[in-house]
Amino acid sequence: MAASFKVTRISEGAVKPAAATPEDTLPLAWVDRYPTHRGLVESMHIFRSGAEAAPGVIRDALAKALVFFYPLAGRIVEPEAGSPAIRCTADGVYFAEATADCNLEDVRFLERPLLLPKEDLVPYPGDDRWGVEPHNTIMMMQITKFTCGGFVMGLRFNHASADGMGAAQFINAVGDMARGLPEPRVKPVWDREKFPNPNIKPGPLPELPVLALDYIVLDFPTGYIDGLKAQYKAHSGKFCSGFDVLTAKLWQCRTRALNLEPGATVKLCFFASVRHLLKLDRGYYGNSIFPVKMSAPSEKVLGSSLMEVVDMIRQAKDRMAVEFFQFAKEETEQDPFQMTFNYESIYVSDWSKLGFAEVDYGFGPPMFAGPLVNNDFIASVVILKAPLPLDGTRMLASCVTREHSEEFVRGMKEDLP
Structure with missing residues (x-):
């Protein structure tokens, strides 16, 4: 079915800063330099209207935003092994414009499974069109216009240059420029030296199993999440987040579905911001x-109640601050970022509050903004804002194999309205 629709790229090339920018080589922070961060994270941003104007408006706004975020128009270099940096060359970011011969409804608004190959929606230029290796490229963008007047922005952003919140800050700045603001509402700050730089060597890259995971989409209405949060308030006298209750439910339902041998250890991991610390x-x-x-x-x-599992998650969050400062002060020799990828471990990523869902180029916010992930070696879940017009939270789950998916979905949905 995917082959019945065609996407054609009609222009591509570099978008450079709209004005002169400094020529520096900027060192990256310890966490930026982490080996697994040096790669392009792919995401898809779907807009219902604005297709005809979008490519030109966004291209011009991108050039203006790069004046403020000029390191992102550069290249990642490695003057000495293990110490990548950004060379501010002003060579620009890859930008492509494409057209699809269908409307968004024809491809089910790009719900999974995708009815268009993801390679048609995010840019994969050949070496003859973009001579920079992917791990040294900071950003690539493609605007694909659909016949209904909607468009999709396909984005590839190098994790070494920014985390999810930082990437969303930049994309929001492009929106600010597109709407005619003279400068971004949030001015960029480099300050990479403020992140701790302990003498802790990153551990070896993990072995990646092949797990053949099912891809499952789950939606949770806001009222349902608020009900769980109220239960936790009654249980503990404390507040918790929607992320806490949904992650607790996920961990418990997945563990039940796996039906592990007695004594088996299960692990849960997610990343938290340390901006406040x-x-x-x-x-x-x-x-x-x-x-x-x-x-x-x-x-x-x-054997715990759902609210007791929420307690476990909140206790781990509280421990994080202590563990972070131990890392910062070199009070541990162990690499805290080293991960174990096996079927008993699950990784959760929260995209719901990064800021991608609020981006506005003058055509209103996206109906959906989220990552393009689907691999068979990391049991993972992405939590993000449900696509409009739905109200609530969506889970994109690649965390169970076929033999466990029915029980997992049953548990996740059993008390949904």
């Missing part, structure tokens, strides 16, 4: 994250 400027857009890790016997996760 470091008192970073609001405009800081580099990586400022630290892992929150939990490990427990499967019997404990299953």
